[in-house]
Amino acid sequence: MTKERWLQRRSEDPYWRMAKERGLPSRAAFKLEEIQRRWRVMPRGGRVLDLGASPGGMTAVAAEAVGEEGFVVAVDVEPLKLERPNIVFIKADVFEHRLVRELENVLKGGFFDTVISDLSPRHSGDYDLLVQQQSDLLARSRELAYRFLRRGGNMVLKAFEHPTLRTFERETATSFRKLERYVPKSSKKGSSEIFLIYLGYKGGVQQGLPVNIQNTCMPEKLTAVNTASTFRA
Structure with a gap:
């Protein structure tokens, strides 16, 4: 597709126009x-982890949802195109070991109420490679949620339909009270995109991670964190 055709299709997209407005x-x-x-x-006043946040569409919605009493930690290798008092931006790739330490520094012993992942694999003509990248991103998002999500919290993962997705869904669902599969009306037509909505994290030991506890700690001061990255989802 030429750049001109891509720009034309975008300008004809009602959701793109509404976002701009x-x-x-x-x-x-x-x-x-x-x-x-x-x-x-x-929840209002909650703490949200937003993975694959750039340019910041979902981050903006999350920041509005939690309000001034809560905060959003946005993680991406690319910068956000918005700044708000209740947003902490960490420039990092999700596979970087330092990300865990940065999140611990922000939470100061607490946990997130919600983990959101809008991570996508790199564009490639190799279908098997795309499936593997998607599987790795989902697994990493789940791993971070198991580490930082409070008991009773929720997890929202963007995925693309592929043969092994159902296996991931079933394995992950055992750690939550309920799983919902949802295709938003605003998803592009013809896309295989789907959102996995996990409600009511049960907590407990997962993948060797510590037992989760209720979040009782809010960071005293929100500051931006910059972490070098070499991976782009």
Whole structure:
């Protein structure tokens, strides 16, 4: 597809136009808005981890949902296109070991109420490679959720339909009270995109990680963290 054709298709996209009118960084905001309206995955005053946050469409929705009493930690190798008092940005790739330490520094012993992942694999003509990248991103998102999600918290993962996805869903569902599969109305037509919405984390020992406890700690001061990265999802 030529750049001119791509720009034309984007300009004809009603969700892209609405995002521009509302000053939102991307149309992804509407996907999370749909999910939030239906399941209330992010509580007022809550703490949200947003993986693959750039340019910040979902981050903006999360920041509005939790309000001034809560905060959002946005993680990406690319910068956000918004700044708000209740957003902490960590420039990092999700596989970097330092990310865990940075998250611990922000939480100061606490936990997130919600983990969101909008991570996507690199574009490639190799289908098997794309499936492997998708599987790795989902597994890493789950690993971080098991480490930092409070008992009773929620996890929202973007995925793309592929043969091994159901296995991941079943394995992960045992750690949550309920799983919902959802395709937002704002998803592009013809896309294999789907959101896995896990509600009510049961906590406990997962993948050798410590038993989770209720989050009782808020960071005293929100500051941006910059972490070098070599991986782009």
